[in-house]
Amino acid sequence: MSHADSKTRARRVWIQASAGSLSRLGLVSDQIAAPSSDQVQIRVRACGLNFADIFAILGLYSATPSGAFTPGLEFSGEIAALGDIAQQKTGFRPGDRIMGLTRFGAYTDLINVDYRYIRKIPSSWSFEQGAAFLAQGLTAEYAISDLGSVKKGETVLVQSAAGGVGLISLFLLEQLGAHAIAVVGSPSKIDLLVSRGVKRERILLRSASTFRKDLRRAAPDGIDVCLDAVYGPFFKPQYDALRAGGRYVLFGAASMMPEGKKPNYLRLAFQYLRRPALDPLAMISDNKSLLAFNLIWLWDQTDRLAGLADRLLTYPWQNNPPFVGKVFSFEKAPDALRFFQSGESVGKVILSV
Ligand SMILES: NC(=O)c1ccc[n+]([C@@H]2O[C@H](COP(=O)([O-])OP(=O)(O)OC[C@H]3O[C@@H](n4cnc5c(N)ncnc54)[C@H](OP(=O)(O)O)[C@@H]3O)[C@@H](O)[C@H]2O)c1
Known part of the structure; x- marks a missing residue:
């Protein structure tokens, strides 16, 4: 039986109206569809910033979607709902703490992603540490x-x-x-x-x-x-x-x-x-x-990336979490990006939702 229902849900999401300038980034509300069969819906608790986010916003990243887009390649949070296939393949349940990757779209408080791009967060890690790891x-x-x-x-x-x-x-x-x-x-x-x-x-x-x-x-x-x-x-x-x-x-x-x-x-x-x-x-x-x-550009080689993630997780991370250098609130994404762009950051810069 599916854990997903057919309801759309309200969410907040950062939208870059078009690439080229940080001043075109704005926080809006919209509706997100229920997850499809191979997707998991996650209530995002932290978004990890990557240098590619800034290059994408400034229009200097060849992989950036054309037109309006939501920045962000990684996040962590709790599972809100799962499609049928996603549930069978992962065994995950609503409430599980996971970290994940997405090809853009992570600067939001609710996201649907393919089940192959998520992993459980090691139990001793915070959501901020979980969002600081995969990419x-x-x-x-x-x-x-x-x-x-x-x-x-x-x-x-x-x-x-x-x-x-x-x-x-x-x-x-x-x-x-x-x-x-x-x-x-x-x-x-x-x-x-x-x-x-x-x-x-x-x-x-x-x-x-x-x-x-x-x-x-x-x-x-x-x-x-x-x-x-x-x-x-x-x-x-x-x-x-x-x-x-x-x-x-x-x-x-x-x-x-x-x-x-x-x-x-x-x-x-x-x-x-x-x-x-x-x-x-x-x-x-x-x-x-x-x-x-x-x-x-290897994003579509899902098995290869999944194998890489599994290999990465074999290292002793439990007591060696990634280093989170600075946490900004979700609403302060432009400030976080400006700080990251300055080159002064250490470790990971995080948006806490
Ligand atoms: N190809 C890929 O698939 C891939 C994936 C992820 C990341 N990356 C690249 O890997 C690098 C590290 O990524 P990250 O997300 O972990 O970022 P990061 O290292 O936490 O931050 C970027 C760092 O770049 C350095 N930097 C050098 N020149 C700079 C300049 N003119 N302006 C601002 N910063 C400058 C700064 O550190 P220092 O001044 O101390 O050197 C800054 O802290 C980035 O260049 C990113 O684009 C590539």
């Missing part, structure tokens, strides 16, 4: 294990190490027995990393003029893997630091994040034209690889 955890696991093939004893550079993906990456690397070199963009983030067990001499401050030298000092024998979503002027020094057999995993370009509500297209065009590039022929004799990905 960044899958990114870290895919970068480290699937593409980076990181092995015990290897040296791995982690850019934006105090951020959401960064902190989860540090934990996964520790579990694998790899040695991390952590890079951050501002000194205020160093103490957080030290308090989480990273040795001070393994933490680098990203400053354009001394970065190459600092990296050589921290890793005199070079690095095996680089996990980078900053790109820009730091790409080349990091690529050069790879030793033979090294893998450069590129999955973002935060250095191209515009300041302010709207992008400065002239500045972006300049950055784009001056972007660093590699010569594939030279890469053969260097024995270095560049691997790149954007998980959102």
Whole structure:
């Protein structure tokens, strides 16, 4: 018997009228249909912010839906209703605490999602921690294990190490027995990393003029893997630091994040034209690889992502929840996004519903 009923329900939802400016984001009320057979309806208790939310709102993310859309790729909450198939396949019940992913649409207090994109929240975690995990955890696991093939004893550079993906990456690397070199963009983030067990001499401050030298000092024998979503002027020094057999995993370009509500297209065009590039022929004799990905373009490969989520959950998370750096109320989503865009955040930024 279905746990869903046919009723539509009222909800509040953030709508970005069209991509291009944060000032076009507004909170409205609408109605949501009952979940279909393979969907679960969730009363959202927390939404996790991802850097992609800002790129989407500013119109700089190729996967953004055209026209009006609701930002947000992940959430946590309690199950309100289930379709028949969703109930059979998951065994979940109304009231269960779950965390989930959606291809946009998470900034709301009620959502329907395919049952394959949700998992139970570990029992000791809060809703905020549950909403801080899947998108960044899958990114870290895919970068480290699937593409980076990181092995015990290897040296791995982690850019934006105090951020959401960064902190989860540090934990996964520790579990694998790899040695991390952590890079951050501002000194205020160093103490957080030290308090989480990273040795001070393994933490680098990203400053354009001394970065190459600092990296050589921290890793005199070079690095095996680089996990980078900053790109820009730091790409080349990091690529050069790879030793033979090294893998450069590129999955973002935060250095191209515009300041302010709207992008400065002239500045972006300049950055784009001056972007660093590699010569594939030279890469053969260097024995270095560049691997790149954007998980959102794997969204339709549901089994692959589900397998990745199951693998991610085999690590000992119960006593090592993701780090939530700052919580804003749901109604303050634009403030939360502006704070996240500033680059000053540590850990995960959350909207609490
Ligand atoms: N390809 C994928 O599938 C995928 C999936 C998820 C995330 N990502 C990427 O992974 C990165 C980390 O994501 P996250 O959600 O965990 O974010 P995050 O690391 O918590 O926050 C983004 C960080 O980017 C750094 N940054 C560098 N240049 C910046 C600039 N000009 N303006 C603002 N921030 C700047 C800042 O840290 P520091 O200054 O300390 O470096 C900032 O804290 C992002 O670039 C994101 O786009 C990619």
